[in-house]
Amino acid sequence: MSAPTVVNAPASSDVPAASGWRRHRSTVLLLAVVVLAVAVVALVLGRARTSDPLDPANPGPQGAQAVARVLADEGVDVTVVRGADELEDTAVDAGTTVLVARPDLLGDSTVERLLDHASAAARLVVAGASPGAAEALGVAAPSTVDLGEGRDASCADPLVEDLRIEIDLALAYPLDGCFDGPGGAVLVDGPGDLVLLGADQALTNDQVLRADNAALALRLLGQEDRLVWYVPSLTDLTGDDGVSAGALVPRWIGPALFLLTLVVGSLMLWRGRRLGRLAVEPLPVVVTAAETVRSQGRLYRHGGDRAHAARTLRAATRTRLCERLALGAAVPPDELVRAVALHSDRPAPELYALLSPDAAAPARDTDLIALATTLAALEEEVSLR
Numbered sequence: 035m036s037a038p039t040v041v042n043a044p045a046s047s048d049v050p051a052a053s054g055w056r057r058h059r060s061t062v063l064l065l066a067v068v069v070l071a072v073a074v075v076a077l078v079l080g081r082a083r084t085s086d087p088l089d090p091a092n093p094g095p096q097g098a099q100a101v102a103r104v105l106a107d108e109g110v111d112v113t114v115v116r117g118a119d120e121l122e123d124t125a126v127d128a129g130t131t132v133l134v135a136r137p138d139l140l141g142d143s144t145v146e147r148l149l150d151h152a153s154a155a156a157r158l159v160v161a162g163a164s165p166g167a168a169e170a171l172g173v174a175a176p177s178t179v180d181l182g183e184g185r186d187a188s189c190a191d192p193l194v195e196d197l198r199i200e201i202d203l204a205l206a207y208p209l210d211g212c213f214d215g216p217g218g219a220v221l222v223d224g225p226g227d228l229v230l231l232g233a234d235q236a237l238t239n240d241q242v243l244r245a246d247n248a249a250l251a252l253r254l255l256g257q258e259d260r261l262v263w264y265v266p267s268l269t270d271l272t273g274d275d276g277v278s279a280g281a282l283v284p285r286w287i288g289p290a291l292f293l294l295t296l297v298v299g300s301l302m303l304w305r306g307r308r309l310g311r312l313a314v315e316p317l318p319v320v321v322t323a324a325e326t327v328r329s330q331g332r333l334y335r336h337g338g339d340r341a342h343a344a345r346t347l348r349a350a351t352r353t354r355l356c357e358r359l360a361l362g363a364a365v366p367p368d369e370l371v372r373a374v375a376l377h378s379d380r381p382a383p384e385l386y387a388l389l390s391p392d393a394a395a396p397a398r399d400t401d402l403i404a405l406a407t408t409l410a411a412l413e414e415e416v417s418l419r
Contacts, residue, residue, distance in 0.1 A: 088135035095240035101251045111260040118144050118270040126155045130260045134160045137167040139266035145170040156258050162234030173224045176205040179217040187212045200245035205232030340402050341395035351409045377416045
């Protein structure tokens with residue numbers, strides 16, 4: 035008989051280690067996920083991207099990252115400043131071009147600070163100055179125009195005279211300038227070294243490659259060795275500053291209203307559309323006309339609406355009298371009273387008080403009963419004549 039096989043048990047010191055790992059495994063995995071999420075957020079935020087229009091850090095369709103990078107590749111020192119305080123801390127000299135993006139965020143105080151600080155610059159370019167911003171800059175208010183298939187420069191300025199721009203919408207100023215046409219010029223010179231560019235969409239990522247938009251952006255902003263790209267901020271405004279109402283409305287309001295209108299319209303069509311002809315079903319019981327009349331009478335009595343009951347009685351009597359006297363259904367009450375007076379012994383004033391829709395309502399239930407009895411007697415009297 036063979037000897038039994040002896041199996042050695044694992045050392046007792048290995049068991050607590052394995053069970054400890056299993057007990058804390060979920061905690062370790064959770065900490066790893068948190069660390070990974072923090073790293074991803076830090077990486078995304080470190081790219082300093084934004085969704086603001088005409089912002090050089092915005093790679094989206096309405097941003098201007100493409101123009102900023104091309105200018106930098108061409109040797110232009112592009113400095114992005116955000117807010118009036120940062121602009122004043124940035125040196126500006128005769129070798130600097132200052133570009134103002136989103137001038138609708140400017141107020142009276144920030145316009146004054148801008149003009150004062152940028153007075154030493156070679157050129158101050160304001161892209162897309164709306165009526166409020168244009169008036170603050172001392173320029174006549176523009177109007178929105180559709181350039182259609184594009185617009186030629188049509189001016190003697192050698193910087194842009196051979197160019198043609200093509201964008202969806204532009205601002206035209208009622209002044210002499212380039213890209214002139216119905217509504218005014220798109221590129222005009224203001225007081226001092228101020229230049230107003232109404233074709234701000236030509237700087238955006240999705241339209242910069244249309245026609246000569248890119249050439250316009252590079253020629254206008256790349257003349258000097260340095261470009262200060264100024265993005266105003268609403269936090270710089272004071273209490274008495276005037277600002278465009280559009281700057282205070284979030285950009286998601288327009289799409290949200292469109293989506294809400296679409297949803298409400300679809301709901302109205304869905305709930306208001308008839309899916310077919312009405313189905314006629316037999317009543318579970320037969321209700322006689324007498325029961326209907328009595329039920330309506332009880333409802334009138336319960337509601338105490340004697341005026342409505344009196345109008346109903348008078349209207350029914352007028353209808354039956356018109357049928358018996360061969361009168362039209364639309365006969366005026368005065369003619370009906372004259373016809374009934376010829377077929378009864380009652381005077382016209384009494385008949386008018388009985389049949390007129392403007393007659394006084396009964397004050398008590400007994401008066402209502404008396405009115406119904408008198409009207410029935412009048413109908414019987416006319417039918418016997």
